[in-house]
Amino acid sequence: MLAAHPDLAGKAARAGALTAESTAEQASAGLDRLTEDEYAAFHRLNDAYQHKHGIPFIVCVRRHTKASILTQFERRLANDSATEHATALDEVFRIAALRLDQLVAAPDKLPLAGRLSTHVLDTHGGTPAKGIPLTLFEIGPGDARRVVAQTVTNHDGRTDGPLIGGRPVPIGTYELVFEVGAYFAARGVALADPPFLDTVPLRFSVAEAEGHYHVPLLVTPWSFSTYRGS
Amino acid sequence: MLAAHPDLAGKAARAGALTAESTAEQASAGLDRLTEDEYAAFHRLNDAYQHKHGIPFIVCVRRHTKASILTQFERRLANDSATEHATALDEVFRIAALRLDQLVAAPDKLPLAGRLSTHVLDTHGGTPAKGIPLTLFEIGPGDARRVVAQTVTNHDGRTDGPLIGGRPVPIGTYELVFEVGAYFAARGVALADPPFLDTVPLRFSVAEAEGHYHVPLLVTPWSFSTYRGS
């Protein structure tokens, strides 16, 4: 049964022969936007994996970024086949659970969704920072960046919804970039020219796709801090 | 006299007709590494400035980055010519003071040198963080980055010398990037996989070329903060 699973980023995807669900899942990790080099790398790894373990490489892509899939691929290629058969089954269960989650309501469902949220506190003025534009980037191999979310903080210094929510938070590296210079200028704060802080990037990684990651920014024109909250 | 000053990034530079000092100064701001587009932009601004104000655009390049020279160029082009003649004289004095500073010793010299330094404190272990690799990048137009300094923290969590010292700190935007993941792993701290914090960038700008900028990093595996110190 496992052997019948389509290759990741494989010929079936290229040929449009996947189910709608597979297509959406592979898109969520950016597997539909591979460069020729990345496509070739996936292809090589798929072949090596299939040759060594006798099954295609199976991973629940909704829990991953392109970068973490590549990391998983290399680690799991090195495992023994018994381990990989067990891991492949686990991943099939995760894929199934996530697909079913969109169809059924039940009191005892597995935790499937994580959450990534933020909050900007202006510790210069002692208030939530309203109107700060922010962008969440996924950082891929070679520092390539892809916009995941783009929004503006509300009157409570938060975003109206979580940056990622209602689904696993893909395992990977992110940069959350805040535009604070214009905010302080608009409040009439005397700033240096150029201001000491203008664009503030916070770089961090997600390791638990079902975890709650709260990554706030506490900021003045001259200092900032962040932490993993919950 | 001002009219005889060579163009910034101009034909004399291209033809190698500058003095050694002018060459070194223009190199310090990256004016010897212009793309064709940047060269054309400088050329256009030089012509417009010369046409409006009757003198070449003069700026003490050792106090600037390529990005801040372009900003200055556009602002000063908009000024009236009386203002610009005065500004040009000021800049000539700054250039002369910096050149002389390398030749003479005197008790009442103008403050010419700024300083940019850092310090890494491991607030997880309560100790200075030794052995953290760090890189200082200058961020140019279009987010182009150029390595300005690269070093490793010593047993006191500091760098052996300032990142920039004994000269003006060029006005511009910088990113100071610290590799903290390997440091905590080497100390046997249990980390997530991938670690929440691995590569930590701090982005900030310098507005006073003669100022003292101390930009420390206080860091645990789950939080960090920075501020402008002195």
Next chain:
Amino acid sequence: MLAAHPDLAGKAARAGALTAESTAEQASAGLDRLTEDEYAAFHRLNDAYQHKHGIPFIVCVRRHTKASILTQFERRLANDSATEHATALDEVFRIAALRLDQLVAAPDKLPLAGRLSTHVLDTHGGTPAKGIPLTLFEIGPGDARRVVAQTVTNHDGRTDGPLIGGRPVPIGTYELVFEVGAYFAARGVALADPPFLDTVPLRFSVAEAEGHYHVPLLVTPWSFSTYRGS
């Protein structure tokens, strides 16, 4: 009408001639626990105020601590009588609004309740700090301290309810004291002996009785920070 209002901490209170509501209100600010000196001070101020302005001193005591009532008394004694008559009416409205709030439900009620809450984040372990004992003290004149709330953080690092909620937060100075040493020791963290941080006090003041004050503690065995959140 204003002239018929009972004296604050006055003879009626001592004689038990107040309504149940007045008694509860005066108790909320500690006016039923005055020393002889404090009683004499209130008495002197009451007389001087009545003599100057022709009305008793009226203040909505549920919005105040003993210390801030004394501050108000001295400031308002210095005002002119027209200002004080207006202020006294405002305070009567506040008292009435708070009393009515306990009796009626309406869609357009004035905001009467503030909130004081906290949250402990362990930025050494990257998790909410569970099981931290904490005490909220009100700091009175002469640094006298009175316990206002005492509790332990839950699994989310928060307290099960707000420290003060459903009523105005009395204007005044507070100390929120956290016992963090035992928490880190119980988690097996290697600590100094005695630990660098054991009992952590955070001292702050409340100025808006109807405001939301969130005063979190971010803490490692070697560092901590706080800020006014919302």
Next chain:
Amino acid sequence: MLAAHPDLAGKAARAGALTAESTAEQASAGLDRLTEDEYAAFHRLNDAYQHKHGIPFIVCVRRHTKASILTQFERRLANDSATEHATALDEVFRIAALRLDQLVAAPDKLPLAGRLSTHVLDTHGGTPAKGIPLTLFEIGPGDARRVVAQTVTNHDGRTDGPLIGGRPVPIGTYELVFEVGAYFAARGVALADPPFLDTVPLRFSVAEAEGHYHVPLLVTPWSFSTYRGS
């Protein structure tokens, strides 16, 4: 020889029969200012210790506060006598080394002096905070507090000398109290009334008498943080 050592806080001290050095040392830990109860406690512990181990309790008092001497007393009473004879010798060497240190200069002296310092950074204004009054208290048994140092920050936000330096930093608990409210008011910052932060206490303990403890305050009108620096 050890048996001839005078009792700590004992009859010889009361009778003025100690050498000048012993007197100064015992004063440094506040042993010349014991209450009757504390004197009785020391007496009881001295007798029990002498009875169990056959020597008086010897400790290098310049490395301790009254509170940490009591803690040491109770711990060391519980040890076996061989351990205590060795410990007593160590302490005699420490006492001798500190006394000699005041008399001789040598290139290979043991590290005898620790240091306690502070630094106030105004992260609202992005500058060192000048003119902040601060007091260092030693916190004794029963939260009794004794002023150890009192000073004002200079133009660099530091104190002109270390708060404790050129000697061991007595092991014990301290509170460093900063008056920040007047500082921000004097700079024209709009503050709440009363200000959210006015008197800021930082409580911490010293465990290594020869260590360097740098305990800075980073502060805005609405937030503050501290950490153990070096």
